[in-house]
Amino acid sequence: xxxxxxxxxxxxxTDPAFRAGLFLVRAAVGxxxxxxxxxxxxxxxxxxxxxxxESYWLFSGLFRWLASNPSRLGVVDFLNEWGLTxxxxxxxxxxxxxxxxxxxxxxxxxxxxxQPPLIGFESSLAEGSYLIVNKNLxxxxxxxxxxxxxxxxxxxxxxxxxxxxxxxxxxxRRSGVAEDAPRLAVDESPASLSARSLLERRxxxxxxxxxxxxxxxxxxxxxxxxxxxxxxxxxxxxxxxTSPTMKILRFADLKELKGQVPKGHIGNQEISRLxxxxxxxxxxxxxxxxxxxxPLLKTxxxxxxxxxxxxxxxxxxxxxxxxxxxxxTIRILDKYWKRGGTIKWLAQVYxxxxxxxxxxxxxxxxGAIGALVQGGIADKxxxxxxxxxxxxxxxxxxxxxxxxxxxxxxxxxxxxxxxNGLDLDFYMKTLHSxxxxxxxPRENRPEFxxxxxxxxxxxxxxxxxxCLNPGETVAFMATVQKPWIAYKILAAGSIAPKxxxxxxxxxxxxxxxxxxxxxxxxxxxxxxxxxxxxxLKRSRQWFT
Numbered sequence: 001x002x003x004x005x006x007x008x009x010x011x012x013x014t015d016p017a018f019r020a021g022l023f024l025v026r027a028a029v030g031x032x033x034x035x036x037x038x039x040x041x042x043x044x045x046x047x048x049x050x051x052x053x054e055s056y057w058l059f060s061g062l063f064r065w066l067a068s069n070p071s072r073l074g075v076v077d078f079l080n081e082w083g084l085t086x087x088x089x090x091x092x093x094x095x096x097x098x099x100x101x102x103x104x105x106x107x108x109x110x111x112x113x114x115q116p117p118l119i120g121f122e123s124s125l126a127e128g129s130y131l132i133v134n135k136n137l138x139x140x141x142x143x144x145x146x147x148x149x150x151x152x153x154x155x156x157x158x159x160x161x162x163x164x165x166x167x168x169x170x171x172x173r174r175s176g177v178a179e180d181a182p183r184l185a186v187d188e189s190p191a192s193l194s195a196r197s198l199l200e201r202r203x204x205x206x207x208x209x210x211x212x213x214x215x216x217x218x219x220x221x222x223x224x225x226x227x228x229x230x231x232x233x234x235x236x237x238x239x240x241x242t243s244p245t246m247k248i249l250r251f252a253d254l255k256e257l258k259g260q261v262p263k264g265h266i267g268n269q270e271i272s273r274l275x276x277x278x279x280x281x282x283x284x285x286x287x288x289x290x291x292x293x294x295p296l297l298k299t300x301x302x303x304x305x306x307x308x309x310x311x312x313x314x315x316x317x318x319x320x321x322x323x324x325x326x327x328x329t330i331r332i333l334d335k336y337w338k339r340g341g342t343i344k345w346l347a348q349v350y351x352x353x354x355x356x357x358x359x360x361x362x363x364x365x366x367g368a369i370g371a372l373v374q375g376g377i378a379d380k381x382x383x384x385x386x387x388x389x390x391x392x393x394x395x396x397x398x399x400x401x402x403x404x405x406x407x408x409x410x411x412x413x414x415x416x417x418x419x420n421g422l423d424l425d426f427y428m429k430t431l432h433s434x435x436x437x438x439x440x441p442r443e444n445r446p447e448f449x450x451x452x453x454x455x456x457x458x459x460x461x462x463x464x465x466x467c468l469n470p471g472e473t474v475a476f477m478a479t480v481q482k483p484w485i486a487y488k489i490l491a492a493g494s495i496a497p498k499x500x501x502x503x504x505x506x507x508x509x510x511x512x513x514x515x516x517x518x519x520x521x522x523x524x525x526x527x528x529x530x531x532x533x534x535x536l537k538r539s540r541q542w543f544t
Contacts, residue, residue: 023155026091026146029139033104034088040081048077049254053311055114056340063114064340067315070257077255083107091143094156101146108140257522259529260317264510264544266483267403267425269344269369271320271544273505274528275485276313277515278323278348281306281332286492300517307336309518310343316525320344322372322428322485322513325363333367346403347371351393360397370403372428375487379410391422398423407487409466411473414480424482428513430467431474431486433503436494440465466491474507474539483543487513497524501531508540 040046052067066072083103090100116137117130146154261272279286281301287293301309310321323329325347333345347363349371360371373381373393381390390406397404406417407428414427434442445468466488467473477484486509490500497514504512516524 019155022146022149023094025142026094026097026154026156029104029142030088030091030093032088032139033084034092037081037084037086037088040077041085045255046077046081047073047254048080049073049315050308050311051111051114052076053314053341054307054339056338057116057118058113060114060340070254073254073315080107091146094154094158097154097156097158098147098149101143105140105143105147108136108143112136112140254312254315254522256526257316258526261525261528262532263317263319264483264542266370266511266544269403271344271511272318273511273532274318274501274524275346275511275513276310276318276321276343276521277487277513278321278329280515280517281309282324282326282329303332303335305518306332307339307341309516309521310336310341312518312521313516313525314341314343316521318343318521318525320346320369322346322348322487325349325359325368325371330362330366337367344369346405348374348407349393349397350374350377351389352377353389356389356393357396360393361400364397364400364402368402370405370425371397372405372407372426375407375409375413375428375430378406378408378413382408382410382413382416387416387420390417391420394422394424405485409468409488411469411476415476418480426483426485427477427480428485428487429473429477430488431470431477431504431507431509432467432489432491432495432500433470434465434467436491438464438494439491440468445469464491464494470507477508478540481543483510484508485511485513490514497527498531501527505531505536506538508538510542510544 049067052063052073055063066076084107087100087104087107090096091104112134117132117134119131261274263270263272265271280297283294283298283301285293285297313319313321319342321343323333323345333341336343345363345368347360347368347370349360349363351357351359351373363371373390378390381387394404394406403425405424405426405428406413406422408414409430411429414429417424417427434440445465486504489495489504489509489512490497495503501512512528514524
C-alpha cells in the first residue's frame with residue numbers, strides 16, 4: 001500500500017462522521033443477532049431441524065446429516081442459540097469486535113449456504129422473495145468488513161481496554177495511546193493536564209457509546225416479552241374439553257427423541273414399523289357428526305405444515321407415509337421432494353367401475369413405491385361380489401413392479417383374497433381393541449356377508465369403530481404369510497397411543513399406520529421405540 005493510500009485510509013478512519021456510521025451499522029447488526037439468539041433461547045423447544053432438513057444447495061447432505069441425529073442436532077441448536085447471543089452482544093457492546101465479526105460472518109454464511117434464495121428453489125422458511133442476495137448474505141459481508149478494520153478503530157469497549165492498560169502503566173504520563181489519537185507534547189502544566197483530561201473523557205464517552213443502546217435493547221426486549229405474556233393471559237382460563245378422554249397436549253420435540261423408529265421390509269423396500277397416515281392431511285377426521293372438524297383440519301394442514309410434519313417424521317426415523325392419490329397430495333409431495341424430502345409414498349388408490357387402473361397408474365407415475373386399494377373400496381368390491389375388479393386392480397399394480405397391497409375394514413376382504421390366492425405383497429387391515437367407552441356394543445356389530453345377511457355400509461353405522469371383530473382378525477391374520485400393516489389402531493383418537501401400539505404389535509401387526517399432527521410425531525415415535533423393544537411378546541412371527 002502506498003504512503004498516499006495509507007494516509008487517505010488513516011484520514012478516513014479518523015473522520016468522526018465515518019466512524020459514527022460504522023458504529024451504527026455494527027450496533028444494528030449486533031442488535032439483530034442478539035435478538036435472534038435470545039428469541040431462540042426463550043422459545044420452548046426451538047430447533048433448527050426444519051431449516052437443516054430443507055437445505056437444498058451446497059453441503060445439503062451435511063446439513064441434513066446434522067439434523068438426522070438428536071445428539072448432533074442438540075449441539076447445532078446450542079451453538080445457534082448461544083452463538084447468536086454472544087456474537088450479537090459482543091457486536092452491540094463493541095467488545096472483541098473482530099472475533100465476533102468473524103464468527104458472525106461464518107454463521108451467517110452457513111445460513112446462506114443452507115438455504116440460498118436461488119431461482120427454482122422454494123422453502124417454507126424463506127422470509128419474503130429474494131433474488132440471490134438476502135439479509136444473511138448482506139450481514140455476512142458487513143461483518144467481513146469489520147474483520148478487516150484495524151483493531152480499536154470503532155467506538156466501543158475495544159477502544160477503552162488498551163487505553164486503560166496504558167494509562168495504568170504510565171500513570172497518564174504518555175500523551176498518545178493509539179495511532180489515531182491526537183499527540184500531545186509532554187507537558188505537566190495545569191492547562192496541559194486539563195486538556196488531556198478532557199480528551200480522555202471524550203474518548204471514554206466514545207468507548208462506552210454502545211452501553212445506552214444496549215440498555216434500550218434490554219428495555220424493549222422486556223416490554224416485548226411482557227406484551228406477549230399479557231396477550232397469552234387474555235386467553236387463559238378457558239377450559240373446553242369435549243373429547244371422549246381428556247388429553248393434555250405435550251409439545252415434545254426432537255431433543256426428547258428416545259431413538260429412531262425400528263424398520264422392517266415389505267418386498268425390496270425398507271419400511272419403518274411406524275408409518276405416517278394421511279387422513280389428517282386429507283381432512284378426514286372421523287369426527288362423527290362434528291361437521292366443522294374436517295374443514296378446520298384442511299385449514300391447519302397447509303402445504304408448509306404438511307412438509308414440516310413429514311420433515312419431523314424423517315428426523316424420527318419414520319420413513320414412509322400412506323397418502324391418498326389426488327392432485328393435492330401429488331402437488332405437495334412434488335414440492336416436498338424438490339426440497340430434499342426423502343419419505344417414501346405408499347399410495348392409497350381408488351379403482352372404480354370403468355377405470356380400475358388409472359388412479360394407480362397416476363400414483364406410480366408420480367413416485368409411489370407401492371399402491372394399495374383403499375379399504376372402503378375393497379370392502380365394497382367384496383361385498384358386491386366384484387372380486388374380479390379387485391383382482392384386476394392388483395394385477396396392474398404388480399405389473400408395474402411396485403409393492404401391491406389391499407386395505408380393508410372388513411375381515412372378509414383378506415379372507416377372500418387368501419382363499420383365491422391373490423398375489424399381494426402386503427395387507428392393510430384395521431385392528432384395535434374394543435376396550436373404550438364409545439365402542440359399538442358387541443351385540444350390534446353387523447358386518448356384511450358375501451353370501452347373504454345384512455348389507456350395510458360400515459361407515460354409516462360405525463364411525464366410532466373400524467375393527468368390528470378384533471379377536472377374529474388377530475386369529476385369522478396369524479395364518480397369513482404376508483406382511484400386515486395395521487391401521488385405525490387408535491380408533492380415531494379414542495385409544496391412548498401406548499395402548500394402541502402395544503395391542504397392534506403384540507397381536508401380530510408388522511407395521512402400524514397412524515395419522516399424526518406435527519406435535520404428536522415425536523411422542524408417537526418414542527412410544528413406538530418403547531413398544532418395539534426386545535421385551536415385546538408377539539402372537540405372530542414377523543413377516544418382513
